[in-house]
Amino acid sequence: MEWQQLEYFRVVARTEHFTRAAERLAISQPALSRSITHLEETLGVSLFDRVGRSVKLNAYGRLFLTRVEKGLQEIQDGIHELQQLKDPYTGTVSLAFVMTFGLSLLPDFIGKFNQLYPQVKLQLFQNTTAGIIRQLLDSEADLSILGAIDHRNQLEWQKLLDEELYVYVPAKHRLADRDAIRLEELSxxxxxxxxxxxxxxxxxxQFCQQAGFTPHIVFEGEDVATVSVLVSSGIGVTLIPSFTGITSNKIKKLRVTEPLCRREIGLAWLKGRTLSPSADLLRTFIQSYFQ
Structure with missing residues (x-):
């Protein structure tokens, strides 16, 4: 059994089509078919059910695919680690983070990391919490910064900080002259x-429910810039972390005294996965930065 056979099997399993898989692998379809046949003969079981020109993973194939993907990922990680060990301060690290975290803290600590380790290349991804978890589980991201998660059986999560959330209202809002409010006042x-x-x-x-009401959502955005612009235009109010660059003649930040509106932010990585030296370097730096 060869590594190449396992990679061929993975591509066929994902496409469930020999022609498309052969095109993706840049080999002939007969050569690919022979490779899969030899693999099945070695294992002593069929991995696919043949349906015309298409194939479908059977129970044996699905079980084997899970192991193959983990094994190939370990091999890729090992190659990557060996390459980076030539110089532990070079390499590429991927960091995914929730969009609202990038408002102020991210530029600061990323800038300091770049100053200390200018040869380490950072790949940064903004995503939703669900998207980040998928990236970690699929090994598309080495590390992530996100709120508390429920995937502790698959991911390691270490708390970095508590972050206060604020209500932002239009400058002409009835409560704009206040410094602090109770959230129920916005029901x-x-x-x-x-x-x-x-x-x-x-x-x-969650916090609106604690305050005794269900928020009437009039717009669902994807980034703080859009949300804040709409607040400043007078369309509504929002609850977000503090951010810079606002003008008090358009939008006003108010503290929330009740309920306590805070969120936990933590660092996460895939449990059991050995991080590359560069990724481990960034993890250690982040942990130290937020101590």
Whole structure:
């Protein structure tokens, strides 16, 4: 059994079509078919059910695919680690983060990391919490910064900080001259929030429920810039972390005294996966930065 055979099997399993798989692998279809046949003979079981020109993974194939993907990922990680060990301060690290975290903290610590380790290349991804979890589980991201998660059996999560959330209202709002409010005072106001799947949307719903009401969402956005612009235009109010660049003649930030509106932010990575030296370097830096 060869590594190449396992890679061929993975591509056929994902496409469930020999012609498309052969095109993706840049080999002839007969050569691909022979490779899969030899693999099945070695294993002593059929991995696919043949249906015309298409194939479909059977129970044996699905079980084997799970192991193959883990094994190939380990091999790729090993090759990557060996390459980076030539110089532990070079390499590429992928970091995914929730969109609202990038408002102020991210540029600061990324800038300091780049100053210390200028040869380490960072790949940054903004995503929803659900999207980030998928990236970690699929090994598309080495590390991530996101709120508390429920996937502790698959992911490691380490708390970095507590972050306060604020209400932002239009400058001409009836409460704009206040410094702090109770969230229940906005029970009749239209809310501008994030789409479902974003952690800030879940937190907004949660805190409003604690205050005794269900928020009336009039717009669902994907980024803080859009949300804040709509608040400044007078369409509604929002609940988000503090951010810079606002003008007090258009939008006003208010503290929430009740309920306590805070969120936990943490660092996550795939449990059991050995991080590359560069990724481990970034993880250690982030942990130290937020201590």
């Amino acid at each position: 009749q106001d239209p809310f501008i929030s994030f789409k479902k799947g974003y952690s800030m949307r879940a937190l907004t719903d």
